[in-house]
Amino acid sequence: MRGTHTPKGYRRLVAGDIDLLPLMNVFVALVPMLLLSAVFLRIAVIKLGLPGEVTASPASPAGEILVQLESDRYVVLATAPAPAIFEAGVGGGTASTPEVRIVTRNAEGSAQLTSELRALVGDRAAEYTVVIAATDAERYEELITVMDAARAAGIAQLSLFGAEPDARGEP
Amino acid sequence: MSARRRFSRFARGGLPGLRADTGLRLTSMMDILTTLLFFLLKSFVAEPESVTPAPGVRLPVSESEEHPEASLVISVSALGVIVAGEKVAGLDEITSADPTASEALGAKLDALRTQQEEIAALRGATSHQVVTVQGDRSVEFGALRKVMSCLAAHGYESVALAVVERS
Secondary structure (H helix, E strand, O other), X not given: OEEEEOOOOOEEEEOOOOOOHHHHHXXXXXXXXXXXXXXXXXXXXXXXXXXXXXXXXXXXXXXEEEEEEOOOEEEEEEOOOOHHHHOOOOOOOOOOOOEEXXXXXXXXXXXXXXXXXXXXXXXXXXXXXXXXXXXXXXXXXXXXXXXXXXXXXXXXXXXXXXXXXXXXXXX | OOHHHHHHHHHOOOOHHHOOOOOOOOHHHHHHHHHHHHHHHHHHHHOOOOOOOOOOOOOOEEOOOEOOOOOEEEEEEOOEEEEOOEEEXXXXXXXXXXXXXXXXXXXXXXXXXXXXXXXXXXXXXXXXXXXXXXXXXXXXHHHHHHHHHHHHHOOOOEEEEEEEEOO
């Protein structure tokens, strides 16, 4: 503390400490605003069903759609029964011939894949399972993109082809 | 009284009206802590179950909005396959033809499943094996396929893939 002189000559002590109160008040105003405007990462999950095998048998009770990821395209294979296709007479598929659609992998590929899947299942999306098949070198992120496309088409049941154990029960 | 004597008296705290207050005021800091506390309570109430991404894992972005539930967490990244915080195998080991890594993963999964079943039995509830897989976005499908095959082979019924919700 240092002293200063009053007009009468008396010494008056003046506190020389830094007053942090205004600075803390600024933080009190800033912190709630930053917390309210901050964007935090929200973790979600995609639930997978039990791995299934693709079959072309017309007697298969469940509707399955196989989406094969290739280097430059998605190959969509709808196996029988696919009542939405066969009953409407859409495409070239018949009761014994699976319906095949090709979608180019590009910036709009995901949206187009969603459209194709929606056209295949019609209003019976809840009855179908999408089985995703890919090479071992495929990036995991690409599979998530296909899953999002399937979910956007209303198909909630998803599984990965080749993720089941072999006949000996080994991976 | 001379000025010098008055000054000395003041320096010893003799004049209460002129005593300088040098105490540290914590009122504003407590206000900040209170604000932070309310924010954390609100976040906890809104989402009681939170999943923290494992270190070294960059989750893919997805449109999914399903909330995670309490489950066993397996992370697959360049650091390897980590089950419940413990590294079980390297990424190259799990994708190789050598079954050692798969066997180690299977043994770990069996041990954890047995533990969960014992806990469920003590509670008088049924054990429902749920697993959340946190895969790095750049991980190859081959590694993920091996891990999921192992999960299916060792009795894990429900598998969920952790993603970052697209904002």
